[in-house]
Amino acid sequence: MRLIAENLGGERGGDTVFAGIGFALEDGQALVVTGPNGSGKSTLLRVIAGLLPVAEGSVKIEGGGEAFPSIASACHYLGHQNAMKPALSVAENLRFWRDFNGDGQLGVEEALETVGLGGIGHLPFGYLSTGQRRRSAIAKLLVSHRPLWLLDEPTAGLDKASEGRFAGLMTRHCADGGMIVAATHLPLGLDGAKGLVMGELLPQQGTAS
Ligand SMILES: Nc1ncnc2c1ncn2[C@@H]1O[C@H](COP(=O)(O)OP(=O)(O)OP(=O)(O)O)[C@@H](O)[C@H]1O
Numbered sequence: 165m166r167l168i169a170e171n172l173g174g175e176r177g178g179d180t181v182f183a184g185i186g187f188a189l190e191d192g193q194a195l196v197v198t199g200p201n202g203s204g205k206s207t208l209l210r211v212i213a214g215l216l217p218v219a220e221g222s223v224k225i226e227g228g229g230e231a232f233p234s235i236a237s238a239c240h241y242l243g244h245q246n247a248m249k250p251a252l253s254v255a256e257n258l259r260f261w262r263d264f265n266g267d268g269q270l271g272v273e274e275a276l277e278t279v280g281l282g283g284i285g286h287l288p289f290g291y292l293s294t295g296q297r298r299r300s301a302i303a304k305l306l307v308s309h310r311p312l313w314l315l316d317e318p319t320a321g322l323d324k325a326s327e328g329r330f331a332g333l334m335t336r337h338c339a340d341g342g343m344i345v346a347a348t349h350l351p352l353g354l355d356g357a358k359g360l361v362m363g364e365l366l367p368q369q370g371t372a373s
Pocket residue numbers: 176177181199200201202203204205206207208
């Protein structure tokens with residue numbers, strides 16, 4: 165499977181945020197997207213996920229077969245918001261996402277143990293600390309199998325041990341043939357990842373619409 169972006173452009177509020185982005189990821193590869201605040205990292209991830217329209221160029225999956233014919237069907241999108249209901253328990257949230265996205269390698273309890281949250285599945289998500297919320301959102305990646313992980317500042321709010329644990333999960337995902345596009349201000353511990361630096365278009369913002 166390949167994720168291919170060609171001459172990709174994205175807009176926000178009618179203004180060009182980025183343009184001319186090109187990359188190709190193969191099975192097992194990761195792309196780390198960096199750049200200053202406002203340079204368009206989150207916009208790029210949302211365009212790839214299909215949550216925002218492509219302004220120019222293209223981004224597509226090739227070789228996904230019947231199981232993953234499109235990026236939407238092939239990806240997990242982990243945004244700044246954790247996309248979990250505060251009033252539902254952590255386990256109920258994860259069961260919802262597993263039912264919505266399909267089964268994965270791990271059950272809900274196993275996934276929670278893998279992110280260091282074993283035994284707290286019964287608690288309302290809204291009771292959790294910031295780092296615990298992020299870790300339970302990361303567990304969503306494990307309860308359903310999606311080959312492409314789109315991660316927006318995935319380690320924001322995590323302690324050192326959790327950062328290390330998540331680096332191991334990302335490395336294993338790639339070793340199993342998965343792909344990752346991650347926007348970050350922090351080192352992610354993804355050895356051998358490709359890099360993309362956003363921001364060159366900042367001075368031109370607003371001139372393209
Ligand atoms: N809904 C919106 N309408 C108009 N402009 C927006 C909207 N959302 C974001 N923007 C603008 O788009 C630009 C890119 O924002 P984006 O969130 O993609 O940047 P980022 O690189 O992810 O930043 P950060 O490092 O702060 O997370 C910014 O100038 C931002 O103000």
